[in-house]
Amino acid sequence: xxxxxxxxxxxxxxxxxxxxxxxxxxxxxxxxxxxxxxxxxxxxxxxxxxxxxxxxxxxxxxxxxxxxxxxxxxxxxxxxxxxxxxxxxxxxxxxxxxxxxxxxxxxxxxxxxxxxxxxxxxxxxxxxxxxxxxxxxxxxxxxxxxxxxxxxxxxxxxxxxxxxxxxxxxxxxxxxxxxxxxxxxxxxxxxxxxxxxxxxxxxxxxxxxxxxxxxxxxxxxxxxxxxxxxxxxxxxxxxxxxxxxxxxxxxxxxxxxxxxxxxxxxxxxxxxxxxxxxxxxxxxxxxxxxxxxxxxxxxxxxxxxxxxxxxxxxxxxxxxxxxxxxxxxxxxxxxxxxxxxxxxxxxxxxxxxxxxxxxxxxxxxxxxxxxx
Numbered sequence: 001x002x003x004x005x006x007x008x009x010x011x012x013x014x015x016x017x018x019x020x021x022x023x024x025x026x027x028x029x030x031x032x033x034x035x036x037x038x039x040x041x042x043x044x045x046x047x048x049x050x051x052x053x054x055x056x057x058x059x060x061x062x063x064x065x066x067x068x069x070x071x072x073x074x075x076x077x078x079x080x081x082x083x084x085x086x087x088x089x090x091x092x093x094x095x096x097x098x099x100x101x102x103x104x105x106x107x108x109x110x111x112x113x114x115x116x117x118x119x120x121x122x123x124x125x126x127x128x129x130x131x132x133x134x135x136x137x138x139x140x141x142x143x144x145x146x147x148x149x150x151x152x153x154x155x156x157x158x159x160x161x162x163x164x165x166x167x168x169x170x171x172x173x174x175x176x177x178x179x180x181x182x183x184x185x186x187x188x189x190x191x192x193x194x195x196x197x198x199x200x201x202x203x204x205x206x207x208x209x210x211x212x213x214x215x216x217x218x219x220x221x222x223x224x225x226x227x228x229x230x231x232x233x234x235x236x237x238x239x240x241x242x243x244x245x246x247x248x249x250x251x252x253x254x255x256x257x258x259x260x261x262x263x264x265x266x267x268x269x270x271x272x273x274x275x276x277x278x279x280x281x282x283x284x285x286x287x288x289x290x291x292x293x294x295x296x297x298x299x300x301x302x303x304x305x306x307x308x309x310x311x312x313x314x315x316x317x318x319x320x321x322x323x324x325x326x327x328x329x330x331x332x333x334x335x336x337x338x339x340x341x342x343x344x345x346x347x348x349x350x351x352x353x354x355x356x357x358x359x360x361x362x363x364x365x366x367x368x369x370x371x372x
Contacts, residue, residue, distance in 0.1 A: 008037065015142065022048055030143050056145045061104065062097035064145065068136055077238055078230035084132055091116070091129045101140055106150040117157055127156045170318045171325040176311050183300045189293050191262040192280045193319065198255050200323035200341050203316050204228065207288045208237040209279040214259060220248040223342065227287060235287050244344040290316055324353050
């Protein structure tokens with residue numbers, strides 16, 4: 001084992017602690033490795049020199065969160081940083097941000113959770129907000145700013161929603177699908193919508209797709225990335241949330257036809273920066289935005305209603321639901337559907353789409369041949 005530097009020791013939990021003194025006052029910083037504690041020591045020394053350092057006794061939750069978030073940069077995705085900052089600043093900071101970390105009590109946290117539960121936020125959102133608070137306070141314990149996490153042991157709010165299979169899961173009927181796609185035919189985003197409908201891909205996966213991902217030799221689409229956001233809200237591409245999201249989706253004649261039309265359309269769209277290899281781009285040559293495509297869908301539905309053919313409103317995700325529904329209705333295997341959709345488990349697929357299976361029972365029973 002390499003020797004630790006002067007003033008550095010390894011704690012029981014495996015983390016390193018570095019102690020140093022400035023003007024007779026002792027400071028401690030903590031990290032996972034020598035590089036991290038060295039960087040933290042430099043940061044502390046710069047803040048002390050600039051007169052902006054806040055010691056453990058006086059640091060507020062807001063003050064610690066800013067340091068905590070800055071320490072996370074480079075180790076987690078920008079979209080996650082954005083999510084942390086949005087939830088913290090929108091909900092946690094207004095209630096607890098000005099409270100000194102060492103003064104936060106368990107009853108304050110419970111009161112905060114109660115206020116969240118009585119707001120108009122969903123239970124899932126409330127639990128996500130609490131999850132962030134718990135993570136931040138847990139790290140404050142690791143940094144020895146507080147002795148105990150006041151949020152530890154507080155249970156998440158119970159979701160009373162029904163299972164996915166028991167809730168209304170929007171998928172177009174075959175007639176709705178036919179009428180809608182006919183109306184979308186003249187829209188710039190027709191190929192993008194048709195591609196989602198025929199592959200079951202998530203919006204972000206299709207938006208991030210490049211022509212190099214279309215493997216005509218192997219006859220598959222390689223799904224390896226997704227559209228996401230940086231912390232500053234700019235668009236970028238990242239990896240799927242799970243390994244199951246990385247997958248190959250087989251091509252068929254319909255999908256190849258959509259891609260051929262899209263390639264022809266792309267040849268007349270002015271490329272912007274690094275978007276020139278993107279399969280689907282906006283009318284301005286940039287990465288496709290979900291709000292823009294949802295507006296195109298809404299416009300098509302409005303035109304249909306004007307012609308007396310009203311279809312209940314839906315958004316982009318309904319195209320994925322419709323693909324899965326048609327797949328099962330036409331005899332596709334749920335196990336294969338799981339891999340095409342990029343679900344992590346068969347249970348997830350069945351929970352979402354088991355409502356379709358009763359419609360196929362009679363057909364499958366009629367086709368069953370048992371020799372007696």
